[in-house]
Amino acid sequence: MTLKDNCKPRSDVIFLSRSAGEAGKYDKFVQELKALGCSAVMISGGVSVVEDVEKAVNATKRPIRGVLQASMILRDRNLPSMNFDDWQAATDPKVKGTWNLHEVLLKENQTMDFFIVFSSWSGLVGQPGQMNYASGNTFLDAFVQYRHSQGLTGAVVDVGVVDDVGYVSQNARLLDFFCMTSTHILYEQDILDALQLLMTRSLITLDNARGEKEVGIGRGRRAFVNKAQLALGLRSTQPLSAQNNRTTWRRDPRMALFAHENLDVNQAPSSIGVDSLVAIELRNWFRQTLGCDSMTILEILGSDSLLSLGKRSANMLKSKYASDVMTGKEHVQEYMNTKMP
Numbered sequence: 306m307t308l309k310d311n312c313k314p315r316s317d318v319i320f321l322s323r324s325a326g327e328a329g330k331y332d333k334f335v336q337e338l339k340a341l342g343c344s345a346v347m348i349s350g351g352v353s354v355v356e357d358v359e360k361a362v363n364a365t366k367r368p369i370r371g372v373l374q375a376s377m378i379l380r381d382r383n384l385p386s387m388n389f390d391d392w393q394a395a396t397d398p399k400v401k402g403t404w405n406l407h408e409v410l411l412k413e414n415q416t417m418d419f420f421i422v423f424s425s426w427s428g429l430v431g432q433p434g435q436m437n438y439a440s441g442n443t444f445l446d447a448f449v450q451y452r453h454s455q456g457l458t459g460a461v462v463d464v465g466v467v468d469d470v471g472y473v474s475q476n477a478r479l480l481d482f483f484c485m486t487s488t489h490i491l492y493e494q495d496i497l498d499a500l501q502l503l504m505t506r507s508l509i510t511l512d513n514a515r516g517e518k519e520v521g522i523g524r525g526r527r528a529f530v531n532k533a534q535l536a537l538g539l540r541s542t543q544p545l546s547a548q549n550n551r552t553t554w555r556r557d558p559r560m561a562l563f564a565h566e567n568l569d570v571n572q573a574p575s576s577i578g579v580d581s582l583v584a585i586e587l588r589n590w591f592r593q594t595l596g597c598d599s600m601t602i603l604e605i606l607g608s609d610s611l612l613s614l615g616k617r618s619a620n621m622l623k624s625k626y627a628s629d630v631m632t633g634k635e636h637v638q639e640y641m642n643t644k645m646p
């Protein structure tokens with residue numbers, strides 16, 4: 306996609322940012338738009354301030370066809386030293402800002418072809434020191450589902466590390482850091498391609514609206530599918546098992562399938578070196594990570610295969626959560642069928 310594709314003659318691009326009014330800062334951008342037949346309307350203000358969003362929305366008399374919400378403030382801190390200001394600084398543009406755009410445009414009865422929000426894979430897999438930013442991004446992922454549930458257009462791109470435009474491109478050390486961790490690096494064209502795809506997927510389809518789909522082998526297997534959410538660049542340049550792969554998702558339990566592609570789940574834990582000390586660690590993991598409080602060391606050591614250990618823990622979770630969440634026999638059975646591995 307190029308700007309040309311989206312700039313129809315006599316269309317306006319309204320650009321809202323706190324520094325939009327700074328002399329000279331966006332001259333090239335404005336000139337480029339002009340050359341493509343668009344007029345740029347620069348509005349100085351913050352997306353978290355509802356009056357500023359109203360000013361931007363009312364800056365044109367023409368119908369508003371789409372929104373690209375890409376505001377970001379980073380205030381990275383480890384959680385113990387993160388104060389409320391740090392939290393708000395990073396979450397406000399994403400949470401308050403997006404909500405302001407949503408509400409003001411609804412109030413103005415603007416039905417748009419697309420409403421694309423820029424999120425990050427930090428919300429999917431986490432990044433040390435970015436709890437505030439990650440939370441803002443998970444809000445965006447959920448926000449798109451909310452818009453769909455209201456019959457409104459919406460799409461989200463969970464961006465990875467971009468080399469040639471934006472924040473990381475201006476911080477050479479950060480880019481080096483990500484390269485060294487074996488993170489796949491994206492380029493501007495990847496973002497443009499994603500936006501083009503998401504513009505077509507912003508429209509409500511049955512799949513987007515339902516969110517759940519029957520997938521895989523076996524009855525009752527369901528997975529969440531949202532075609533209007535794209536995670537970009539969640540890839541490594543080294544296999545997950547490589548020592549110099551230091552991506553944050555390497556240890557993510559959801560990646561276990563890829564990290565241990567050759568693991569034979571029919572082996573007994575004892576046959577792959579699980580002794581009593583490892584079994585203690587495993588039992589703690591089952592308790593802390595999965596909440597399987599009744600898993601015992603003896604069960605782990607005596608299990609005839611990894612598969613049956615997995616089934617045992619799944620059953621523990623089913624009885625724990627089915628009895629917590631549901632009341633009534635039929636509902637419990639229905640719930641258990643849905644969650645059956």
Ligand SMILES: NC(=O)c1ccc[n+]([C@@H]2O[C@H](COP(=O)([O-])OP(=O)(O)OC[C@H]3O[C@@H](n4cnc5c(N)ncnc54)[C@H](OP(=O)(O)O)[C@@H]3O)[C@@H](O)[C@H]2O)c1
Nearest residue numbers: 322323324351352375376377423425464465466467471472
């Ligand atoms: N670049 C990457 O590698 C990367 C990776 C993952 C996700 N992303 C996502 O992609 C989007 C764009 O990132 P980027 O790299 O282009 O970031 P960037 O260069 O830092 O740009 C962020 C923009 O947000 C604006 N902004 C911040 N607070 C605002 C507010 N309260 N109201 C209005 N505008 C505000 C800033 O302008 P002012 O300062 O003038 O307000 C700036 O133009 C972000 O949503 C980010 O989360 C980027």
